[in-house]
Amino acid sequence: MSAEYRADMTGAAAALTTRQLCVTLGDRAVLRGVDLQIPAGRWTAIVGPNGAGKSTLLRALADMGGGNHRQSGEIGLLSRQLQQWPARQRAQLLSWLGQNQPVAADMAVYDVVMLGRLPHQGWLAAPDAADKAAVEQALRQTHAWDWRTRSVGNLSGGERQRVLLARALAVEAQVLLMDEPLANLDPPHQTDWMLTVRDLVGQGKTVISVLHELSFALQADDLVIMSEGLVSHHGACTDPATHTALEQVFDQRIRVRQLDGMWLALPHIPPAKPAFSAPSINPIH
Numbered sequence: 001m002s003a004e005y006r007a008d009m010t011g012a013a014a015a016l017t018t019r020q021l022c023v024t025l026g027d028r029a030v031l032r033g034v035d036l037q038i039p040a041g042r043w044t045a046i047v048g049p050n051g052a053g054k055s056t057l058l059r060a061l062a063d064m065g066g067g068n069h070r071q072s073g074e075i076g077l078l079s080r081q082l083q084q085w086p087a088r089q090r091a092q093l094l095s096w097l098g099q100n101q102p103v104a105a106d107m108a109v110y111d112v113v114m115l116g117r118l119p120h121q122g123w124l125a126a127p128d129a130a131d132k133a134a135v136e137q138a139l140r141q142t143h144a145w146d147w148r149t150r151s152v153g154n155l156s157g158g159e160r161q162r163v164l165l166a167r168a169l170a171v172e173a174q175v176l177l178m179d180e181p182l183a184n185l186d187p188p189h190q191t192d193w194m195l196t197v198r199d200l201v202g203q204g205k206t207v208i209s210v211l212h213e214l215s216f217a218l219q220a221d222d223l224v225i226m227s228e229g230l231v232s233h234h235g236a237c238t239d240p241a242t243h244t245a246l247e248q249v250f251d252q253r254i255r256v257r258q259l260d261g262m263w264l265a266l267p268h269i270p271p272a273k274p275a276f277s278a279p280s281i282n283p284i285h
């Protein structure tokens with residue numbers, strides 16, 4: 001099922017909802033009326049071709065529109081409209097891992113991750129034991145604890161991504177939004193990320209991730225498939241209708257197949273057309 005897929009069909013309340021969400025960037029209509037109900041306590045992956053509007057949707061859900069961003073429609077976070085939450089409470093509830101997030105290069109890894117605790121700290125208050133415990137746990141979970149005194153500017157792309165993931169985890173938010181969280185991660189750390197997400201969902205948290213790695217996206221509970229600024233399908237990752245919609249949105253250039261109990265997206269190479277062959281010429285006897 002696509003447009004009508006609703007949070008209550010999964011037996012869960014909605015963590016995030018949108019109604020007729022439209023976003024214009026400059027003079028470009030990037031989201032063109034997105035209606036979504038994303039269930040709480042589940043992992044939803046957002047996929048679709050380049051330029052479909054996935055990051056724009058995630059940024060709108062995080063209320064992170066930039067200067068040339070115009071928006072209409074409604075967004076709900078848990079029990080209220082997004083804008084009605086007091087800023088501090090919203091920052092405790094909603095954590096964000098963006099693409100290419102700027103970080104001061106000379107900041108120590110530990111201090112970067114401690115920034116995730118700001119929504120929990122009093123004005124100019126020193127971090128308390130709970131803040132320190134959350135930071136340590138997040139750094140250990142992403143295997144970044146050993147670099148806690150290093151400057152982020154000296155880290156590789158994948159190491160930096162793990163630090164930013166740790167910052168997002170340190171918030172201990174109810175809802176986590178992650179835009180291309182696997183970027184730069186090597187395969188073992190990609191798998192670790194997935195296990196972390198499973199763990200968060202096991203604790204009742206909601207994870208929404210934009211992913212280009214379709215085989216990882218298929219390990220989510222639900223898939224939102226976007227195309228040209230709209231949701232073209234929203235359904236369970238195990239549903240054959242979701243697999244059909246995924247193959248369709250990528251122009252039949254992939255196939256969804258099961259291996260060892262996991263659904264995977266594999267490149268599909270159409271069979272070569274028979275080469276033109278000239279009619280055989282009967283030898284003259």
Ligand SMILES: Nc1ncnc2c1ncn2[C@@H]1O[C@H](COP(=O)(O)OP(=O)(O)OP(=O)(O)O)[C@@H](O)[C@H]1O
Pocket residue numbers: 025026027028030048049050051052053054055056057068
């Ligand atoms: N600041 C901007 N001003 C104008 N257009 C923009 C701006 N940022 C993005 N766009 C356009 O909006 C469309 C959607 O962009 P978005 O980044 O949301 O797509 P996406 O689905 O996340 O793509 P990708 O898979 O390539 O990351 C694209 O066509 C892009 O060119």
